[in-house]
Amino acid sequence: MDVGSSTEGLRNNAVSRVNLRARGVTIHYWVERANAAFLAVDGIDVDIQEGEFVAILGPSGCGKTTFINAVSGTQAISGGSLTLDGKSIEGPGPDRAMVFQQASLLPWRSVRDNVLFGAQMQRRLGREESARRADHLIKLVGLGGFEKAYPSELSGGMQQRVNLARALATNPRMLLLDEPFAALDAQTRELMQDELLRVWEEEKTTALFITHDIKEAVFLADRVIVFSARPGRIKREVQVDLPRPRGRETRRSDRFREIEDLLHDSIQEEVLAAAKRELARGAA
Amino acid sequence: MTDRAAQREAATRDAVETRVSATPDRIPGQPGPIARYERAIIGTVSVVSFLIFWEVIAQIRLMPELFLPGPSDIWRAYLVLLKTNTLGRDIWVSGQELLVGYGLAIVVGLPFGLLMAWYKRLGFALDPFVNFFFATPRTAMFPLFLIWFGLGLGSKVAIVFLGAFFPIVINTIAGVRNLDPALIRMARSFSARDWDLFRDIVLPGSVPFILSGCRLGLGHALISVVVGEMIGAEAGIGLMMANAGSVFQTARVFVGITIVAGAGVILTLILQKIEARFQSWKPQP
Numbered sequence A: 001m002d003v004g005s006s007t008e009g010l011r012n013n014a015v016s017r018v019n020l021r022a023r024g025v026t027i028h029y030w031v032e033r034a035n036a037a038f039l040a041v042d043g044i045d046v047d048i049q050e051g052e053f054v055a056i057l058g059p060s061g062c063g064k065t066t067f068i069n070a071v072s073g074t075q076a077i078s079g080g081s082l083t084l085d086g087k088s089i090e091g092p093g094p095d096r097a098m099v100f101q102q103a104s105l106l107p108w109r110s111v112r113d114n115v116l117f118g119a120q121m122q123r124r125l126g127r128e129e130s131a132r133r134a135d136h137l138i139k140l141v142g143l144g145g146f147e148k149a150y151p152s153e154l155s156g157g158m159q160q161r162v163n164l165a166r167a168l169a170t171n172p173r174m175l176l177l178d179e180p181f182a183a184l185d186a187q188t189r190e191l192m193q194d195e196l197l198r199v200w201e202e203e204k205t206t207a208l209f210i211t212h213d214i215k216e217a218v219f220l221a222d223r224v225i226v227f228s229a230r231p232g233r234i235k236r237e238v239q240v241d242l243p244r245p246r247g248r249e250t251r252r253s254d255r256f257r258e259i260e261d262l263l264h265d266s267i268q269e270e271v272l273a274a275a276k277r278e279l280a281r282g283a284a
Numbered sequence B: 001m002t003d004r005a006a007q008r009e010a011a012t013r014d015a016v017e018t019r020v021s022a023t024p025d026r027i028p029g030q031p032g033p034i035a036r037y038e039r040a041i042i043g044t045v046s047v048v049s050f051l052i053f054w055e056v057i058a059q060i061r062l063m064p065e066l067f068l069p070g071p072s073d074i075w076r077a078y079l080v081l082l083k084t085n086t087l088g089r090d091i092w093v094s095g096q097e098l099l100v101g102y103g104l105a106i107v108v109g110l111p112f113g114l115l116m117a118w119y120k121r122l123g124f125a126l127d128p129f130v131n132f133f134f135a136t137p138r139t140a141m142f143p144l145f146l147i148w149f150g151l152g153l154g155s156k157v158a159i160v161f162l163g164a165f166f167p168i169v170i171n172t173i174a175g176v177r178n179l180d181p182a183l184i185r186m187a188r189s190f191s192a193r194d195w196d197l198f199r200d201i202v203l204p205g206s207v208p209f210i211l212s213g214c215r216l217g218l219g220h221a222l223i224s225v226v227v228g229e230m231i232g233a234e235a236g237i238g239l240m241m242a243n244a245g246s247v248f249q250t251a252r253v254f255v256g257i258t259i260v261a262g263a264g265v266i267l268t269l270i271l272q273k274i275e276a277r278f279q280s281w282k283p284q285p
Ligand SMILES: Nc1ncnc2c1ncn2[C@@H]1O[C@H](COP(=O)(O)OP(=O)(O)OP(=O)(O)O)[C@@H](O)[C@H]1O
Pocket: A029, A030, A031, A038, A040, A058, A059, A060, A061, A062, A063, A064, A065, A066, A067, A101, A212, A230
């Protein structure tokens, strides 16, 4: 809404259906030690269209994980409404799948069995079909040959690929990604971003991607939502009108840098504001 | 000069090639030719030396045989006991008591511990009892069991069960409480039901704790069999040892000790095999 007022280059326009709708979503944690409620997310309004790739960008501890957990149905909201295809989100469902900040693989299962875990829990596919799909996805995320390896035998980046393949194996309509590449080195991260876009175009899912890396948000998303520092509020929304498919040239383009700068300033304000607040609290 | 240069060039080429295609002499973690058997060799040598030392001490009779019989004396006592045919019966009786009591403790204790850890309120309700029994020496309950279940198998099965049950329960609870909450959240996000969580996360995730609970429980079970039989029984290794001890047949007491120790070692080995099976995914330390 700030930058590209045009919708060129976007896969979705006004005719597409709203997939996720958040209205005034507020989330509290009960903190036993303080015997008080802690406001983590405050009044989030978001619409995500079918097939859209949306990134949420925000400083550490601003409630990004909390919000995406609410979308996944593992975190109850304390106010507002959160609907998927018009139905209120009451719990986890087969229409969503999460890629976690920590890989969260079962150490006693092989790569293939980890990839199958989600689909198995959702009782989605027959044995034959699921095994075939798992093998296809393992190749898709570049882990061919490691089907029988255990997580302890994989590098961090390889574990995150399994994490991604596990979510894709459930054929979700909406893919939820919580800083999946945050722990990777810069080169591996760019590689994974390329692969994620490739997979996303192939699988045609809606994606909600959380990150605190500005470049990552710009490269991946159709739209970037900036969260304020604690508690999480929407500070700003930016359309990313970079053409798809995106690749190396996208990262080098002037438009890319322009949007990046814009977001950078916006985030910096937030980080400074948060730091000032912390200092004030320390002094008090 | 040119010769030198050529030589140097060849050396560089060699170095590069070595770096590229070298197979290392030894990969860290790969066992050497002897290392594989090191454990068995050193262990055997140390045990055999000890037995020889013991035999020598016993044979020079620093102390009377009544006080310290040597390994050969114990072996002779063992053969005599076998001939009289009561030893087989004693082993059979004690073995039954041990296996039935211990088996029951596992079959009941495991689900008991899982449920207590999983359903918080059930844990609240049962915690006081578990703590009470775990803190009390359970052999103190034996006179009660003699009254309730008599001199036969029943009272010993009960005391073995009680001895093994609580370590298994307490370790199982600790195993469940130590599960990675991120894994539970992950499974929940994929709509896992309670039963799925049990089978695919809680159970495999707490196996190391459960098995060490089983090992602890085994120690308690062995103590319970022996002590129980010494206090009140019609047959069994414990009774045999108590009788032999009261008439200073020291070698027979040692026979009993070796049988109990042997049973402990064999059962522990079986548990270790099971543990290894469950842990094949673990990185080697
Ligand atoms: N279980 C909890 N109990 C109490 N407070 C919590 C809990 N989980 C998170 N919080 C608080 O809520 C706030 C938001 O946490 P959240 O994990 O959503 O942050 P985040 O934006 O994902 O941060 P990061 O980028 O570091 O992952 C934090 O300030 C944190 O202290």
